[in-house]
Amino acid sequence: MENPNKPSHDALLSLANNLRWDLGVNLHDAVIESIYEDASRIARNAVHKEGDPATYTLERRIDQLVTSRWLGFPMMFLMLALVFWLTVAGANVPSGLLANVLVDALHPLLKNAAGSVGMPWWLSGVLIDGAYLSMAWVISVMLPPMAIFFPLFTLLEDLGYLPRVAFNMDSLFRKAGAHGKQALTLSMGFGCNAAGVIAARVIDSPRERLIAIITNNFSLCNGRWPTQILIATIFIGGAAPSYLAGVVSAGAVVGIAVLGIGFSLAVSWALSQTVLKGEASAFSLELPPYRPPRIWQTLYTSLVDRTLFVLWRAVVFAVPAGVVIWLVANLHMGELSLAEHFIYWANPLALVFGLNGVILLAYIIAIPANEIVIPTVLMLTVVSAGMTGEGAGAGVMFELESIEDTAQILQAGGWTLLTGINLMLFSLLHNPCSTTIYTIYKETKSLKWTAVATFLPIVLGLAVCFFVTQFWYLFQGG
């Protein structure tokens, strides 16, 4: 039954709306504030605190120490340096062991087994030389450092120390338009960029989180350290007098890492001033109380949630890439393989950037993991330069025990000091690996930001290499 006196639905809504105008501008805040105000007054009257003042003062003491003007930063650098040293030093042995088993022992065994059951050469090539070898490489190089780095990092986090690092670093990152917690995602990126991107979840302000995600790739990850060290030793150490070689090449690698941090801050600043200017931003940083770390839980979460998770993603991408790597070296068009076609075609272009066709191709097909860039480069150099007696055949990635032999292959491939420097720069400034790209997409749910995070470093890297190369030629007199 319609009541004729009852105001209609629309009239009611419009009345309600008119009344809201009379309530003034800040109604919502006023309501929320008064609720909080009442609640806190009631709580203050009703709750009686019986804290333990002793632990509390101790905690404050520690806080004052780790955030002190003189000790705060040195303590932080020491702590991070220790973590990196433990990672690098500790990972050597298990990495070698894994490589021995997976690459040196199991790979020939599999090849033999495939031969004895009469598998055609191309099938065993695709499956064993391509897919299996690429997976084996990724696991043996990636797993040990991550299995050391992540638990250590998680321990520091659990202890409550990392939020203090973010607290101390905030003033620097604020000037770059970023959040202090980006110091943590940046450090995490030194372990693995994909993990660093995931770690950006701790930043709850949308703009600063996007900045942290997009710039994480400028942290030199575990997969790129070996490349940097190898190339620095061969080319930069080789150019210095022998008694300085070690110091100079180590300095070059650290320089590249620091350059990466510089790029990270500069790009953060540029992004926050331009494309990300309009994204919402809200700073908040809680400093939780210190507590004894829960060792087993830490081990479990860092190994299962971080290490195995990232490793699994890397393996998923490495397998098809291994197939592609084998195929480009073995599929022929006319006289030459696809790889050689590309290398000869790309060489003139690559030389403008001080690189070469092999490097470009290696970075394109080794996109799943930076770990397989050097093995791919070596294989492609041997294939394209037509060397005999090196490596294990077309499409089979390899590494050499001796640095001198590696240097010989690269120099035979036409590498100079300039190529070495540019490779180090390009290794820092190029697209993230496919695992990281995929992770960025999962975290941002945005094709646009994924594309920015992917292509921005390549453009930067090519520009930097280009100018370095051309200035080099200019001062060398062509």
Next chain:
Amino acid sequence: MTTLAIQPAFALTTGLLVLLLLGLLFWPQKGLLAIWSVGKANAQRVLLEDALKFLFDSEYKGIPIRLNGFAGYLHISTDKAARLVESLRSIGLVQFQEDMLKLTDAGRSYALRIIRVHRIWERYLADETGVANKEWHGRADLKEHSMSLEAADLLAAQIGNPVFDPHGDPIPSSRGELPAYTGKPLSALKEGELGRIVHIEDEPGAIYAQILALGLYPGMQIYIMDVSEDRIQFAANGEECVLTPLFASNITVESLKEREPLKEKYAALSTLKLGETAEIQAISPSCRGQQRRRLMDLGIVPGTLIHTAFASAAGDPVAYQVMGATVAIRRSQANLIFIKPSSNTKV
């Protein structure tokens, strides 16, 4: 190698040129791409809609419409303005009543639609994005011509159907209603009168920026201390301000009948020294959207006690203790949190 025959100097110049070209194309807001995408909007329709907005605003505030002011507002010649009025009349959006230019009902509802989109978009920019307050108006001026009313309604529903824009202007309802205009310019208040800012005019931009720089915002309570021919002296939230009448006429106030107790001058949280405790008085209204919600989540609400615990190694941010937790607050935020001065109680 043959490729090295390219002169490095030539290559460097080319490289720089390519960088310049890329910058020219993609520079945000000033690049060709940005300009081109703005220029795509239909210029004739934009002009027509801006004209309707101006006519409506004048009617709403009871200001008589002159062709000069009309042309000046739209930055066009008087001739062109006259032609524009004629074309508006021919499509039935305006009419002449006793030689006065009036909007027809159709014209009024068209204008209200544009204003609704404009103000909803401003509110959205203020609450949900990090766009600076000086840019809200300019961006909404572009958006109002491209966003449909349906899209604006959807957006309004998402942000809680706001009834005021961030400048304090009412947002027309989806049925095209708007409350009666009650405000008067600040310059009309007399000495000793009390008022509350309801609106700060965002045009011209230079004046708006200066008013913002004084820290004035809608909702602020003001008390007129002294009025002379060339200056108006008043207290806003206990802080003394001086404006010329021209500037003051860009601020709309409503007078407060009863003399509410004038609150003492607020002190900012950033002035609290290490080891001191104070009671929180308010969060400044210029802290909006996510940042405001975040602070409230952390327990920064009126009545809470806050204690300055320790500073970071670089001095900013500072760690405060509030509701049993330690939270870091940057100085720029601490400037927007007001505390009761000279209270010194234990947490």
